[in-house]
Amino acid sequence: MLTDKCIIVGVTGGIAAYKVPDLISKLVKAKAEVHVIMTESATKFITPLSLQTISRNPVISGMFDTPGEWEVQHVSLADRADLLLVVPATANIIGKVCAGIADDMLSTTIMATRAPVVFAPAMNVNMYENPLVQANIAKLKSHGYRFIEPATGLLACGYEGKGRLPEVNTIFEAICGLLGAAKDLAGKTVLVTAGPTREYIDPVRFLTNGSSGKMGYAIAKAARDRGARVILVSGPVNIPVPAGVAHVPVISAREMFDAVVKHYTEADIIIKTAAVADYQPKEKLESKLKKGPGDWNLELERTPDILQYLGEKKGNRILVGFAAETDNLVQNASVKVQAKNLDFIVANDITQPGAGFGTDTNVVKIIYRDGRVEELDKLDKKEIAHHILDRVVNLL
Numbered sequence: 296m297l298t299d300k301c302i303i304v305g306v307t308g309g310i311a312a313y314k315v316p317d318l319i320s321k322l323v324k325a326k327a328e329v330h331v332i333m334t335e336s337a338t339k340f341i342t343p344l345s346l347q348t349i350s351r352n353p354v355i356s357g358m359f360d361t362p363g364e365w366e367v368q369h370v371s372l373a374d375r376a377d378l379l380l381v382v383p384a385t386a387n388i389i390g391k392v393c394a395g396i397a398d399d400m401l402s403t404t405i406m407a408t409r410a411p412v413v414f415a416p417a418m419n420v421n422m423y424e425n426p427l428v429q430a431n432i433a434k435l436k437s438h439g440y441r442f443i444e445p446a447t448g449l450l451a452c453g454y455e456g457k458g459r460l461p462e463v464n465t466i467f468e469a470i471c472g473l474l475g476a477a478k479d480l481a482g483k484t485v486l487v488t489a490g491p492t493r494e495y496i497d498p499v500r501f502l503t504n505g506s507s508g509k510m511g512y513a514i515a516k517a518a519r520d521r522g523a524r525v526i527l528v529s530g531p532v533n534i535p536v537p538a539g540v541a542h543v544p545v546i547s548a549r550e551m552f553d554a555v556v557k558h559y560t561e562a563d564i565i566i567k568t569a570a571v572a573d574y575q576p577k578e579k580l581e582s583k584l585k586k587g588p589g590d591w592n593l594e595l596e597r598t599p600d601i602l603q604y605l606g607e608k609k610g611n612r613i614l615v616g617f618a619a620e621t622d623n624l625v626q627n628a629s630v631k632v633q634a635k636n637l638d639f640i641v642a643n644d645i646t647q648p649g650a651g652f653g654t655d656t657n658v659v660k661i662i663y664r665d666g667r668v669e670e671l672d673k674l675d676k677k678e679i680a681h682h683i684l685d686r687v688v689n690l691l
């Protein structure tokens with residue numbers, strides 16, 4: 296899978312370094328050529344000998360370990376790398392790279408490489424949430440550096456929160472994705488909306504729908520694998536956030552609208568898979584409504600139509616909508632393509648077996664502005680995601 300790919304694994308000083316041998320072993324088994332660079336503090340958590348044995352290559356830790364060779368080493372490795380992964384990435388290395396500091400073998404190599412650099416941060420939750428660290432991450436992202444978001448859970452320091460290194464498999468999958476697929480979306484930013492929205496009636500009750508988010512998350516992953524920078528605006532779902540995408544969690548249609556308005560100007564391509572609630576309660580009660588003897592009439596008002604708004608601001612962007620229908624699929628979806636000024640719409644008849652909400656497969660028709668209709672077979676959502684992106688690439 297990773298045959299002949301040269302991956303530099305930069306290890307910095309965090310407790311999560313104990314997961315690195317497992318990750319390197321997976322990369323080596325997938326036939327990658329792995330070279331490890333450790334910072335001095337990383338060697339306090341794990342020995343160079345372990346990583347040397349597993350990677351089957353000499354480990355570089357000190358800049359002046361092998362006098363006369365370092366100069367050649369850091370430049371040649373930086374040149375040869377297909378990808379540089381910093382795992383775990385401490386606040387320190389993130390801050391250093393952000394400030395343009397190159398004072399050891401790892402930071403020097405990061406500075407010298409033209410290969411994609413991916414950081415997998417792991418640290419205490421308060422450190423991770425520190426505005427300085429967040430500002431550094433945002434700045435690095437704007438320069439094209441990628442991040443695998445930390446997971447949430449119990450941290451080594453005893454705190455609970457965001458800052459855990461994601462599972463080795465998640466990191467491995469992200470690396471395979473980045474190195475494996477055609478990079479026909481490199482340099483593009485793709486904004487994907489996914490999942491349902493929740494419109495709260497009172498603190499315990501809400502209106503929603505059965506969207507699982509699987510289709511949108513599959514598109515986010517596929518776009519990431521094809522080299523795009525991905526912003527995933529997602530309603531509440533029960534699937535993990537794909538590594539290496541920027542995740543913007545939202546709850547209601549109004550919040551999704553605000554998040555999309557904030558980010559759409561960065562996007563070259565917008566794919567709206569989200570099943571947005573069309574109505575919200577006119578009034579949200581602050582306390583739980585106690586039941587009475589009679590009926591309850593709930594007054595609803597329209598939510599903003601996000602896609603309609605985007606259609607009005609379309610410009611050169613590629614805009615793709617989704618339509619979930621139960622009747623007159625093509626006719627209803629065709630009206631939406633025109634009304635919302637889309638390049639095409641992906642229509643699924645959610646009454647068909649293997650299609651729509653919650654399933655791993657989907658059966659869709661793609662309907663263009665000029666009325667052309669393409670019918671895809673029943674396919675895995677991952678495959679459908681690539682079909683959709685193939686069509687987006689054709690339009691670029």
Ligand code: CTP
Nearest residue numbers: 567568569571573599600601602616617618619
């Ligand atoms: N959509 C949106 N904002 C809304 C409602 C829908 O952005 N408030 C988007 C969805 O993300 C989807 C497309 O519009 O990409 C079509 O959604 P769908 O629910 O099928 O259609 P509606 O336009 O809401 O029309 P209707 O519910 O009457 O079928």
